[in-house]
Amino acid sequence: MSKIADIKYILRFLGIVLIVEGLLILSCLIPALHFADGTWREITQSGLFTFFVGLFLVVSFHQYRNMGNRRMAYLLVVLMWVVLALFGTLPFLATGTLVNFSDALFESMSGITSTGATVFYAVEWLPASILLWRSMTQWFGGFGIVLLVLALVPSMGINKYSLYTAEASGADSGGKQTTTVASTVRHTLGVYILLTILFVFVLYKSGMQVWDAVNITFTNISSGGFSIYNNSLQRLTHIQQYIVAVAMLLSGVNFAMLFNIFTLRWELLKGKFEQLRFYLGLYVGASIVVVLSLVFRMGYGWSDAVRCGFVQTVSVLTTTGSLVGDTSQWWMPITYLMVILSLCGGMAGSTTGGLKAMRVLILFRHVGKTLRDRLHPHAVNPVRLNHKPVSPHIVTNVMVIFMIYVMVVFVGIMLLMLCGINATESIGAVIACITGYGPGLGISGGFGCYSHFTVSAKLICSFLMIMGRLECLPVLILFTRAYWKR
DSSP states (O other): HHHHHHHHHHHHHHHHHHHHHHHHHHHHHHHHHHHHHHHHHHHHHHHHHHHHHHHHHHHHHHOOOOOOTTTTTHHHHHHHHHHHHHTTTTTHHTTSSSHHHHHHHHHHHHHHOOOOSSSSOOOOOHHHHHHHHHHHHIIIIIIIIHHHHHHHTTTTGGTSSSSGGGGGTTTTOOOOOOOOOHHHHHHHHHHHHHHHHHHHHHHHTTTTTHHHHHHHHHHHHTTOOOOSSSSGGGOOOOOHHHHHHHHHHHHSHHHHHHHHHHHGGGGGGTTTTTTHHHHHHHHHHHHHHHHHHHHTTTTOOOOHHHHHHHHHHHHHHHHHHHHOOOOOGGGGHHHHHHHHHHOOOOOTSSSSSSSHHHHHHHHHHHHHHHHHHHTTTTTTOEETTTEEEHHHHHHHHHHHHHHHHHHHHHHHHHHHHTTOOOOHHHHHHHHHHHTTOOOOGGSSSTTOOOOTSSSSHHHHHHHHHHHHHHHSHHHHTSHHHHHHHH
């Protein structure tokens, strides 16, 4: 099959995705009409335009249902996120909530990639339809897009590098419950929807309005971090903050593992808890450090320190970005500790960003192996995970991804500094965008935003968001000469 045919297949697939996005935009008519925010015409126009563009592509290329060159899957995945972000700007621009394309693209890309960085100084003045659109982009971007890919193109091999599968981490996920893509999608989507409904209900029973509960659940179960409040989670009651923390903690666990736990399939989990133990251990250990710092360095009472420490730490570790306070005013070593935690992220097969706990664990084990090899050069000391040797190929892949991550961070920092952003903000913005955490350092940290960034800086950050969400490799492959050779 020729490249032209493959491109037409890609256009057909993008049409399907745009139809889904158009329907999601049209669903924002519910709050537009309920709250009478005056945006129903603009939302209708944006949704119908997106829907019919998708329908046109599907109808025009309906006969192209197979891809001849599997390498084109990389192009499809990257284009899918870019196109979704581009059409995601329409509600912002049509309603006038954002007038600059660079701002709208930044906000849309941040939502679709579940990053949580924003250009809005304040969000409480936004129309209800736009608030729901921001929340919905994160809920759909957190897992929905990936599941859509797995459901529609199981034969393309996209799951080899998607954000859902264990292959994205370069190692066994420790909880993949089935070998069929259909079952994987069905079970994982079931868990995702179940947790969403559960936490909407629990927050509602805690005294929160349904509207607030829906938006907060959408953005936190997806590890997104957008808020309908100017001060993020600070307005919530203490018990509601703990409920959201549990939602964030679960969103950082491998969803296939959650399915097996919820269905009591213990035989499929036997000996596969090392990544989970590392993830939870890192969370508890970092939380204790933060709590002690808040008490002894910042004068917090123990109750507030425990709440802020444990809630904020899980938000950082899962790259959610929700805030229980203005963290830009916290003790500087704690601020940088949170930057490091966001680089780690949650488990492979979760909604979180970052390197993933699996990779970090393998890197630590490889360092230990190297030290042992120096002491015992003739001994056989393989890197082990879940009591099984990890193949050298996987270890190499993890090291390569780590090095690419580091290189992209350094290049990103240099580019932002060339755009006139100071060093501290450049470091914070690059790490926040590539990990998906959202809040940066300086003015863009805490309850701040990125509206003061230049147009070029916003475009660079938008590119870093998609790089981080796709874990760099699929994007970088498109820039190699070998990819475009026959």
